[in-house]
Amino acid sequence: MVKSLAGVNLYLWCNESPLSVMLNSSLCGECQDSIVAPSALKKKERSKLSAGDWEQQALVLIAEQGIRAVAVESLARRMGVTKGSFYWHFPNRDALIEQSLLRWEKHDATNLKTSLGAISDPRERLRSFFIRTSREKLTHDVYSSLCMASDHPKVEPLLERVAERRMSQIEAAFAEIGFDSAEASHRARLTYSAYLGFLQLQRQHQAPNLSSEEFEGYMAHVIATLIPEK
Amino acid sequence: MVKSLAGVNLYLWCNESPLSVMLNSSLCGECQDSIVAPSALKKKERSKLSAGDWEQQALVLIAEQGIRAVAVESLARRMGVTKGSFYWHFPNRDALIEQSLLRWEKHDATNLKTSLGAISDPRERLRSFFIRTSREKLTHDVYSSLCMASDHPKVEPLLERVAERRMSQIEAAFAEIGFDSAEASHRARLTYSAYLGFLQLQRQHQAPNLSSEEFEGYMAHVIATLIPEK
DNA sequence: ACGTTTCCATACGGATGAGTATGGTAAAGT
């Protein structure tokens, strides 16, 4: 019954609970690098769950089936426990949603900084923004799922903040390249729209596979069209 | 109790039932032109409902609150009747969804033909594709709502077909302009992605108002960036 | 050793929404 708990957990977030560390049995399909080292813990120890464990598993569920699928009983089954456990850690379902989203947002914000802030060349920074799609699968899937729930009261302001953060990063890069203020703003919006639209096409199974040749060609075209040469 | 039935109905689709004609009391906010003439019918006639009336009202509900909001009891309240009526016209909820979506798709397909097929200049055709966003509000809102439900078994194939139709139109226009096959395909995808992304930003209340100056500036930038000059 | 805290199971109540069963009413057919 623990088998459904994906080892995906750890490749994105640090864990407090030894349980989720134990569950990191490397069944993650797309990624190989795990932030937290496998750290051989005594198995079968089956320690108690923490609030963080619930939040992470909720995010996995959001990535897989959307925020609507985050039902406490269903989630509890996934965790191998019952509702009783959940309502000890959280007052209600909304609190879980809120904490999970906050956790994701925090990760995404720092991730944006560390992955793009280090690149000095603005053109290369823009390119790596697109490429970043292929990695960080869980984070990405969560965002894609959240885009489908923009009517949710907790999700909408989150999407607003995230898009704002990312677009201003992109806008700054375009400004560095040489665009004036208005142009940089417009192109940043266009660039981010192209990204969001690609996510939508992905959900409709109409986007080329990330590791396909067609995708490479498309990405080259996008970069050539949106990022002017020196 | 009939007041909640928006006159919006008629500005898009032809009606079979005299009821919905009667309800066309011009409370539509964005549009002025009605396909079907107001055709003064004796009011208070309150004829029986047709399946088409349910389908249209379902589409209005989808546009306003998404496909999830299409609940038969809630919808029946909107129609001023009870569930008993619904289950006479339809075997179940899914059948209503399916018929409503088919109705919308049919309208959208013919609409794409008549509105874009007539324009001979490919550049102008592409421009009018974007502009078309400001008009046809209900059709547009329905599509935007459906994009948020791409996981729905009936919606996903529909989105696939619609995107395919539209993108091949765009691709053909780019091919006419002079792009080779691969480039036209890529640019069509990029263009449509920009469109889909704008819809997403709209849902997040991060897109400029369609009748604002900022929107005009953005549109000019998009056109200048994606559609090369002669 | 004994009480307290932590974590979870079980069992219930209540809300929502799909679908059924059945009966009522007005209009249309004959």
Add this chain to the structure above:
DNA sequence: ACTTTACCATACTCATCCGTATGGAAACGT
């Protein structure tokens, strides 16, 4: 005038899911 058909109301069942109430067991403090 009498039946049939079209359309709708009422009153149920059933399933799902949120939340509560309460009790039990292991771990921990002292």
